[in-house]
Amino acid sequence: MKVSSPQITAFTEVFRQRSVSEAAAALGVTQSAVTQQLAKLEQRIGSALFVRYRSGLQPTKVAQELFALTDRIDVIEKLVAEKISAYSSLSDGHLSIIANAPRPAMPIIARFKVRYPGVKVTFTLLNWTITMQRLEARDVDIAIVTEPNDIAGTFKSELTRTRLVAMLRSEHSLASRKNLTLAELANEVMILPEEGSLTQRELLRASSLVGVRFSNVIQATTYPVMKEAVLHGLGIGIFLEDSVFPSSEIVSKPVVELDTRFATYVVTTKDKTDLRLVRAFIDESLD
CATH class of the missing domain: 3.40.190.10 (Periplasmic binding protein-like II)
Incomplete structure (x- = not known):
């Protein structure tokens, strides 16, 4: 049984959303379609990809390892789509952002939304430890975090220094x-x-x-x-x-x-800096 592109797409979005219904909404398909693709992928792998709790889906170790690869595929597909469609207006799209403190993240997001009102932004406030975990797992587009750990393959740009x-x-x-x-x-x-x-x-x-x-x-x-x-x-x-x-x-x-004095950075993976939405947000953060 061959792994299909829809299976990879469904898995990647469920991993990001931690929810089948929210993944289906993001992909513009039915919940049953996402569930079927996820089941086929689990059957192909021979292992469960998520554990279901009341609070949502939690990825297994297998899912975490797989996502590190599928997220790279997703980035490449987005780059190709941007080249084909000349995504210059930035009038659509989605950006996921996490931070370990409300500021300076929220003022930057506010400015970004004024300039690009059509872009959907998902912002989650997390503690420092989980912020670093999600950044290392490539489970987010952008992190705004104070004194992040050095993670291979990441880009960071200093925003502020504070005590x-x-x-x-x-x-x-x-x-x-x-x-x-x-x-x-x-x-x-x-x-x-x-x-x-x-x-x-x-x-x-x-x-x-x-x-x-x-x-x-x-x-x-x-x-x-x-x-x-x-x-x-x-x-x-x-x-x-x-x-x-x-x-x-x-x-x-x-x-x-x-x-x-501690430095707060905007951080992302190096391959995502080529995505226009990510680059636009980084540019906005440096204004």
Whole structure:
């Protein structure tokens, strides 16, 4: 049984969407058509490609390895289509974007949509660890991420440099201070992102140098969740400066020991930089 182009197309889109119905909508076909093509491919391979959970489809190891190849096929097909159709107006198409913080991603997306209103943009906010995983799996067109790992075959362009700051409610007893120290923060409830994140790693590095330990920690998933926790008075959060939209109820304060500047990049795979939509977004990010 030969693997057909429709099977590869259906699999690739289901992998991206994590949903048969959403893949069918993106491809402009019925759900049953996608299901049939996926079943034929699984029969040909002799292994399941997805595990079904209530939250959606999760790819198996086989699917992850296969997608690394089929995504390259998809890129080549898009390049051919662009050459044939002279896709110069950028009046149609789809771009998938992920980021580990709302800013600077959202302002760039806003500018891009003004210039190219016909392009569908899917934007997902993830923690730093999952952002890197999806980028390495080629499971996205563009990632906007702070201090990404070096991944072979990727292109990155620096957007901004920023530092970590403490964010707290404006009525907090420390809110009037010009800056704070880790020793002062050690006595507070701290709101931090997931273990292994850039923020966690830098905070642990700096605190170990001055002999400070944080024993009262609330761990959140993303910066918006952390911001909500601060707004509700749960504690003090450590954020990348300007990573979330400002609020009159929150103030940010420099932390003496956290003076390192970190770079945020727009990142994609090198082959995708030839796609006009991806190139247009990169150009917009550099304006």
